[in-house]
Amino acid sequence: MSAQGQPEAAPVATGAVEEEIARYVAEKTGTLPEVGQDLFATGLANSMFALELVVFLERTYSVTVAGADLQLPNFRTAESMAALVGRLRAEAAADGDG
Amino acid sequence: MDVPILAVVGAGVMGTGISTLAVGRGLPVVLVDVDEAVLERARVAIASGLRHSQLVGALPVGCAPAELRTTVSLDDVAAAGAVIEAVTERAELKAELLAKVSTLVRPGTALISNTSGIPIDEMAAGVRRPGDLIGTHFMNPAYLISMVEVIRGPRTADETVDSVLSLLTRLGRRAVVVRDAPGFVTSRLLHPMINDAARVVSEGTATAEEVDALMQGCLGHPTGPLRTADLIGIDNLVDALTVLHARTGDERCRPSELLLEKVRRGELGRKSGRGFYVYREAAS
Numbered sequence: 241m242s243a244q245g246q247p248e249a250a251p252v253a254t255g256a257v258e259e260e261i262a263r264y265v266a267e268k269t270g271t272l273p274e275v276g277q278d279l280f281a282t283g284l285a286n287s288m289f290a291l292e293l294v295v296f297l298e299r300t301y302s303v304t305v306a307g308a309d310l311q312l313p314n315f316r317t318a319e320s321m322a323a324l325v326g327r328l329r330a331e332a333a334a335d336g337d338g
Numbered sequence: 339m340d341v342p343i344l345a346v347v348g349a350g351v352m353g354t355g356i357s358t359l360a361v362g363r364g365l366p367v368v369l370v371d372v373d374e375a376v377l378e379r380a381r382v383a384i385a386s387g388l389r390h391s392q393l394v395g396a397l398p399v400g401c402a403p404a405e406l407r408t409t410v411s412l413d414d415v416a417a418a419g420a421v422i423e424a425v426t427e428r429a430e431l432k433a434e435l436l437a438k439v440s441t442l443v444r445p446g447t448a449l450i451s452n453t454s455g456i457p458i459d460e461m462a463a464g465v466r467r468p469g470d471l472i473g474t475h476f477m478n479p480a481y482l483i484s485m486v487e488v489i490r491g492p493r494t495a496d497e498t499v500d501s502v503l504s505l506l507t508r509l510g511r512r513a514v515v516v517r518d519a520p521g522f523v524t525s526r527l528l529h530p531m532i533n534d535a536a537r538v539v540s541e542g543t544a545t546a547e548e549v550d551a552l553m554q555g556c557l558g559h560p561t562g563p564l565r566t567a568d569l570i571g572i573d574n575l576v577d578a579l580t581v582l583h584a585r586t587g588d589e590r591c592r593p594s595e596l597l598l599e600k601v602r603r604g605e606l607g608r609k610s611g612r613g614f615y616v617y618r619e620a621a622s
Contacts, residue, residue, distance in 0.1 A: 291389070
């Protein structure tokens with residue numbers, strides 16, 4: 241258990257997840273984004289692609305995005321999506337342990 | 339408060355999208371189709387559409403989704419405050435259905451034909467009260483695009499126009515009312531352009547990606563004509579072009595060979611996972 245209350249595994253995995261997400265965006269749009277690039281502001285993503293991003297994350301990482309998490313700001317960058325995936329996986333793992 | 343029920347007939351892409359919009363805005367919907375399997379897919383698509391609406395902030399805050407009921411019995415439209423017909427884009431199918439619906443509902447119930455281009459008055463002949471008939475042309479996805487083209491036929495009553503405009507306001511949509519003509523305004527302009535874009539691709543001038551990139555980057559089109567074709571559904575596009583061609587004689591509206599070939603191959607756009615583009619993560 242981490243004394244800081246943060247899941248220790250998440251930061252390690254996040255970089256790889258960011259890259260996977262960026263590669264998925266590249267495959268769909270023909271442009272490889274920086275992990276911190278706002279996909280919507282830079283024209284790579286729009287409201288239609290947003291739902292595809294949600295479905296991609298859910299299928300690839302076996303998470304469910306629901307409730308207050310289902311908001312565009314979570315999907316603006318590969319970084320923010322990876323952070324969301326990390327948090328949802330950590331929450332699911334915590335639920336599983338409990 | 340007594341909330342009127344909206345009946346939607348036809349659970350394809352448009353009927354599903356319109357149902358999503360209404361349910362998301364707190365208006366109960368009874369969705370009718372002849373096929374249980376189609377209704378099952380529609381229920382999944384509507385759930386996905388509600389998530390999509392929430393994702394992009396298109397749902398009103400603090401408004402719980404209303405009830406969705408699906409049925410294979412057309413008689414269930416009887417209690418509706420308005421009926422939206424969204425069956426396949428063929429004049430005779432729509433006319434026959436609207437005539438039938440007009441015998442089931444109370445007089446004064448708006449009969450709304452959702453069509454991308456069939457003149458409304460062509461479907462009025464068999465309808466019991468032609469004044470109750472009006473057209474809408476929702477864009478896809480209906481739950482995200484806030485503008486709706488409304489078509490007033492020559493026999494449409496003022497009360498029908500008023501009631502449809504207030505329904506659309508309730509659904510959070512803006513409307514522009516236009517007169518009846520093949521393709522109205524949006525399809526009359528958009529469909530021949532998409533058809534030409536497909537010809538440009540088949541002539542080898544540019545790829546679909548390049549056509550869309552130029553239309554986006556140089557001319558400010560939000561998605562590009564061929565991505566739009568995939569969103570509309572290429573089968574629907576061909577039907578609508580056929581309607582336009584038959585009624586205007588405009589050769590630009592004769593469905594291009596590439597569009598016809600895509601329909602033959604089942605490459606119908608987003609809804610089938612492939613059109614001009616590939617959609618591997620399609621929600622359906």
